[in-house]
Amino acid sequence: MASIRSCASAILLALPTALGASAKLLVSHYNGNLYSLSLTTSGTTGQLAVKQSLKAGGTMPSWLTLDSDTGNLWVTDESTGGSPVLTQLSVGSDGTMKITGTSRSNGGEVHSAIYGGADGKGFIAAAEYDPSSISTWKLPITGNAQAVQKMTFTMNGRGPNASRQDKPHPHSVLPDPTGKFLLSPDLGADLIRIFSIDATSGKLTACTAAQAGPGDGPRHGAFWQPKPGSTDGTMLYVVNELGNSVTVWKVTYPSGGGCLSLTKTQAVSTYPAGKTPPNGCKAAEVHTWGNFVYAVNRNDKSFGSTSDSAASYSISPDTGAITFMEATNADTYYPRTFQINKAGDMVAFGGQTSSTVAIVARNTTTGRLGPMITSLLVGTAGVPGNEDGLSAVIWDE
Secondary structure (H helix, E strand, C coil), rough: EEEEECCCHHHHCCCCCCHHHHHHHEECCCEEEEEEEEEEEEEEEEEEEEEEEEECCCCEEEEEEEEECCCCEEEEEEEEECCCEEEEEEEEECCCCCEEEEEECCCCCCEEEECCCCCCCCEECCCCCCCCCEEEECCCCCCCCCCCEECCCCCCCCCCCCCCCCCCCCCCEEECCCCCCCCEEECCCCCCEEEECCCCCCEECCCCCECCCCCCEEEEEEEEECCCCCCCCEEEEEEEECCCCEEEEEEECCCCCCCEEEEEEEEECCCCCCCCCCCCCEEEEEEECCCEEEEECCCCCCCCCCCEEEEEEEEEECCCEEEEEEEEHHHHHHCCEECCCCCCCEEEEEEECEEEEEEEEEECCCEEEEEEEEEEEECCCCCCCCCEEEEEEEEEE
């Protein structure tokens, strides 16, 4: 039976298969700074250190999108007042960041993704939560860059969660594995918006959206393919912030043109069977690695007053269905963001309110998360319920 494991069990079941000697990470903070971190590991222990702090990303840097092939980094600005910006930086081999371009943006951007062009990196799209919109820009970002497109959404009346679903709230954007479509979970409208991509112009054309469950509040998504290089069996896993669940969607590709479509096949709680989500908790990000799915819960305090949980699921290679495995310690408070490294043996959790980055071991065979390797306070801690503290953490690799 799936359950919240004890620390001792975590150590026995989820020791990493291998840990690199050194690694780099990038962090954004709502204080207006970006940080470059260095990680050194030895066995199952490690140490994080800040190598660089850089004022960049506008008033409220909210998300980091990295092209590891070129070292280009883009930062969105969640601020809706003043002069919000979209920022492009270069990241050197030692992790040093340098601003290469900024442009005025619409503000309210909470997530971004690159897409289109000849190589899938010709444009960037940003989800604008409060403005109820998605905007796109041609890359690279320059001082006089103008948005290629801005799509603003409306809806009739409020959703089931009246305070949070007062209007459409696009919360993320993600290209599908073929690069021909862009999807956007909309927390306010309970929709997974789907757009076809014109690779040359970067223009997005709306397709029929997929309807999420009433009050789900879809936030982020991650694709999974059982056959590398093939669209057969492609699935999309969406974490629902308001519903505290992960929804499984079967992806169907058109034959001979047309739009991608989604069919909901399953919804599983982000908590073990029999556990009711605590009041005030909200699910956040979701990622896949191999035949596993992971999501985080914010403000559930499952492991102490400032320690929230991460949910792990196994994926059936035959059907794409998921099975809840366990809830483990995310070792952070209000984990808004997390990412698994390329080797799959470590997970970086970013606690928004604790403003800490915690590196946790992951077993590449079992998929289980294990003990914390190291943790570091970055910037200043936030206040519970406020939009402050750490906003994003990613691996620089």
